[in-house]
Every structure is written in structure tokens, then in C-alpha cells.
Amino acid sequence: MNLNVSIARNALLRASKSQWLASQMTQRAFARRAVKRFMPGESLGDALGAASTLEKGGIGSLVTRLGETLTGESNTDEVRDHYISALGEIQRKGLSTVISIKPTQLGLDTSVAECVRQTSAIAAAAESRGSFIWVDMEDSSYVDRTLDLYEQLKSRFPKTGLAMQAYLYRTPKDVERLMPLKPIIRLVKGAYAEPAAVAFPAKKDTDAQYVAVGETLLNAAREGNALPIFGTHDMNIVHRLVGRAKSLGLTKEQYEVHMLYGIRSAEQRSLASDGVGVRCLISYGSNWFPWYMRRLAERPANVWFVVKSTFS
Numbered sequence: 001m002n003l004n005v006s007i008a009r010n011a012l013l014r015a016s017k018s019q020w021l022a023s024q025m026t027q028r029a030f031a032r033r034a035v036k037r038f039m040p041g042e043s044l045g046d047a048l049g050a051a052s053t054l055e056k057g058g059i060g061s062l063v064t065r066l067g068e069t070l071t072g073e074s075n076t077d078e079v080r081d082h083y084i085s086a087l088g089e090i091q092r093k094g095l096s097t098v099i100s101i102k103p104t105q106l107g108l109d110t111s112v113a114e115c116v117r118q119t120s121a122i123a124a125a126a127e128s129r130g131s132f133i134w135v136d137m138e139d140s141s142y143v144d145r146t147l148d149l150y151e152q153l154k155s156r157f158p159k160t161g162l163a164m165q166a167y168l169y170r171t172p173k174d175v176e177r178l179m180p181l182k183p184i185i186r187l188v189k190g191a192y193a194e195p196a197a198v199a200f201p202a203k204k205d206t207d208a209q210y211v212a213v214g215e216t217l218l219n220a221a222r223e224g225n226a227l228p229i230f231g232t233h234d235m236n237i238v239h240r241l242v243g244r245a246k247s248l249g250l251t252k253e254q255y256e257v258h259m260l261y262g263i264r265s266a267e268q269r270s271l272a273s274d275g276v277g278v279r280c281l282i283s284y285g286s287n288w289f290p291w292y293m294r295r296l297a298e299r300p301a302n303v304w305f306v307v308k309s310t311f312s
């Protein structure tokens with residue numbers, strides 16, 4: 001990453017934490033127009049409408065409601081109930097869409113036990129419909145607690161997946177720790193501003209660790225001991241790992257590629273038509289500011305889309 005891009009990335013990630021900017025931006029028409037590039041709309045109905053279109057084209061989906069770090073019990077109850085009713089809505093519409101949750105929306109800041117309690121209610125509702133639940137990974141201060149949460153959930157609800165971040169030095173050890181559970185892992189590069197004490201500052205090191213952990217997971221998948229999901233738009237890495245999966249003789253059910261709504265859409269279609277299992281993660285909700293800043297930070301050139309939307 002060159003110095004200018006790295007400065008822009010850090011500035012955008014710092015801005016993502018500003019409450020003031022969040023309240024300003026979410027009210028501005030130009031920002032709401034710009035965010036449409038990554039999000040079909042703020043309601044669950046908007047997300048499921050997009051999911052239905054994707055599914056007709058052979059691409060599955062995951063949905064997630066934006067918002068992070070909720071603490072009050074009534075708030076976390078509301079999030080839990082929302083996801084349980086979303087599962088009902090997905091079933092009514094006959095979609096294969098699954099849900100992805102953020103542990104801090106469900107009480108992780110209060111305690112792991114509280115988060116297990118709230119998330120288990122959603123996982124049980126998903127299980128009763130034969131569906132999955134995905135757990136996102138947030139910043140590095142939450143990794144220990146999220147692994148504890150995952151271990152408890154996965155042992156009770158086998159169809160539970162966890163995002164793990166290739167930019168963290170610790171991730172290969174964490175993957176090893178989860179192996180006895182036959183984990184379902186969505187490997188991502190990592191979206192937060194992390195210090196060099198915990199994460200690779202250089203993108204090339206993150207990419208190398210991504211490939212190494214990805215190969216470990218594919219080898220485990222061959223023995224039926226893991227289900228790897230590659231959550232990245234890095235087509236070099238995707239082609240390399242898909243090639244490796246094929247050479248190991250893995251079927252469509254033994255690994256998948258997941259991408260974000262609005263990013264690399266043509267490549268998503270091309271992978272799906274090539275027989276690879278592809279899902280697209282669709283976000284919705286009014287609390288989109290920090291998440292949107294992280295998307296801009298991944299590719300600071302995206303800021304030009306905001307500028308263009310301001311004047312269109």
C-alpha cells in the first residue's frame with residue numbers, strides 16, 4: 001500500500017468512529033445516494049428484494065442489519081427479535097438467504113454469557129428452519145470473547161460460521177484452536193484500523209497469510225474437518241484458492257466464495273456460472289455510517305463516487 005493510500009485509509013477509519021459525522025452524513029441526501037452503491041436500501045424488505053434477484057441468477061445471499069456496540073438489554077432484545085422475525089420473513093419468501101450478526105449488537109460488551117444467551121435464541125430459530133447463522137468478527141479487542149462465543153455456539157448449533165481476519169498475527173493459532181469443532185470459517189482480510197502490535201501493516205503480508213490459512217482450511221475440508229468460505233474480492237487470491245479446491249477434488253458443498261453487495265458483481269456471476277458456490281452479503285439498516293466508512297477505506301478511490309453523487 002503506498003503512503004497516500006495508507007493515510008487516506010487511516011483517516012477514513014478514524015472518521016468511521018465520529019458520532020458527529022455519523023449524524024450529519026446519515027441525514028444528507030448525497031450521502032444516502034452514494035451509499036446505495038453498496039446497499040440496496042435501509043429496510044429488510046429492500047435487502048430481501050435484492051437477495052431474490054441474486055438467487056434467480058444462481059447467487060445465494062446473507063443479510064446483516066448494520067449497527068454496532070449496543071449495550072442496553074432492551075436494545076439487544078430488539079436486535080434478537082428482529083433477526084428471529086427476519087428468519088420467518090426469509091422462509092415466507094422461500095429464499096435460501098442466511099443471516100450474519102455482529103456480537104456487539106447482541107450484548108458482547110456486557111458479557112460473553114449474555115451474548116451467548118441472545119445469539120443462541122437466533123441460532124435455535126435458524127436451526128429450526130434448517131438455516132445457518134454467521135458471526136462477524138469486529139475489532140481486535142473482541143477476538144478472545146468472540147472465539148469463546150463461537151465455541152459455545154458451534155457445539156450446540158453446528159450450522160454456525162465465524163469470520164476470521166487474515167491481517168491478525170494470531171489467526172493461524174486461533175484457527176488451530178477451533179479445528180476440533182470442525183469449524184465453518186469465513187476468511188476475510190480484516191476491515192478495522194489495527195496497530196502494528198496485532199496486525200500486519202503491509203498488505204502483502206496479510207495476503208500471504210490469507211493464502212496460507214486458506215490452504216490449511218481447504219486441506220481440512222478434504223478430510224471433512226472444516227468448511228472454508230473465502231470472503232474476499234481479491235481475484236488473484238480467489239482464483240488461486242478455487243484452483244486449489246478443485247485440484248483437491250472438493251465439491252461445491254465443501255467451500256464457497258462470499259463477496260459484498262455491489263462489489264465485483266460480474267466476477268460473482270462468472271464464478272457462479274463456473275460451478276463455484278457464491279453468496280453475496282447484503283447490508284441494510286439506518287445505522288450505516290461506520291460500515292460505509294470502512295467500505296470507502298478499503299478503496300479510497302471510492303471517495304470519488306461520493307463526490308460524483310454530490311453533484312449528480
Ligand SMILES: Cc1cc2nc3c(=O)[nH]c(=O)nc-3n(C[C@H](O)[C@H](O)[C@H](O)COP(=O)(O)OP(=O)(O)OC[C@H]3O[C@@H](n4cnc5c(N)ncnc54)[C@H](O)[C@@H]3O)c2cc1C
Pocket residue numbers: 135136137138163165186188189190191192231232233234235258259260263264281294295296298299302
Ligand atoms: C462476505 C464478507 C464478509 C466480511 N465480514 C467481515 C468481518 O466479519 N470482519 C471484518 O473485519 N471484515 C469483514 N469483511 C471485510 C474484509 O475484511 C475486507 O475489508 C474487505 O473484504 C476488502 O478486502 P478484500 O479481501 O476484498 O481485498 P482487497 O485487497 O482490499 O481488495 C481486492 C480488490 O477488491 C476490490 N475492492 C475491495 N473492496 C472494495 C470496495 N469497498 N469497493 C470497491 N472495490 C473494492 C478492489 O478492486 C480491490 O483491488 C467481510 C468481507 C466480505 C466479502
